[in-house]
Amino acid sequence: MTNTVVSTAPETTLAAVAAALGDKAKNISLALGEVTVIVTAANYLEAARILKDAPGCQFEQLMDVCGVDYSEYKMGDYDGLRYAVTSHLLSVSLNQRVRLRVFAPDDDLPVVDSLTGLWGSANWFEREAFDLYGIVFEGHADLRRILTDYGFIGHPFRKDFPVSGHVEMRYDPERGRVIYQPVSIEPREITPRIIREDKYGGLQ
Structure with a gap:
């Protein structure tokens, strides 16, 4: 005998989330069968706690x-705030999902609360967002780079980060160690060649 898990309808999830969060939700929407909740940075941690514990959410x-x-x-x-953090939550007991989004209120120093106190799995995810976007998670116990090198400059997923980066590293046999130096690759735009010959490469 097998147990069949029935998915909760997105409309039911939306209603439960809206009832639980009340005015802590800035916006709740349903698109393509997915529920998205947007909250302010001031309400982010408390909203996450409610979504974890409230009946009908769980x-x-x-x-x-x-x-x-x-x-x-x-x-x-x-023309809105530049940096956002998006968390995807799953209710195993109710078989439903929700997307929780918060915008950092300061573009120059994006800071939002850490969710590591609620879900341990947030640890490495938040470190990744810090590393790649420079978003600071207040309350994270060990916020440091996780994918780039310790000497890396900048945050490579920011839209204004150059594709070639700022520095490159190579092994210097004379010094016997890896050194960092300015990028030597010239930035250029590559335009693909358009082939117009009728029989190019022996094709008929």
Whole structure:
């Protein structure tokens, strides 16, 4: 005998989330069968705690946390806050999901609360968002780079970060160690060749 798990309808999830969060939710939307909640930075931690514990929500698992840079959103026409953190939550007991988004109130120093006190799985996800976007998670016990090198300069997923980076490293046999130096690759735009010959490469 097998047990069949029935997914909770997104409309039911939306209603439960809206009832639990009340005015702590800035916006709740349903698109493509997915519920997205936007909260302010001041309400982020408390909203996450409610979503974890409230009846009808019970999002026991945090599946992912990622940073977002909106500076080039809508071809640069976007005029809202630049950095956001998006968390994806899963309720195993109710078989439902929700996306929780918060915008950092300061573009120059993006800071939001850490969720590590609620879900241990937030640890490395938040370190990744810090490393790649420079988003600081207040209350994180060990916020340091996780993917780039200790000597890395900048945050490579920011839209204004150069594709070639700022520095490159190589092994120097004379010094017997790895050294860092300014990038030697010239930035250039590569335009693919357009082939117009009818029989190019023996094709008929």
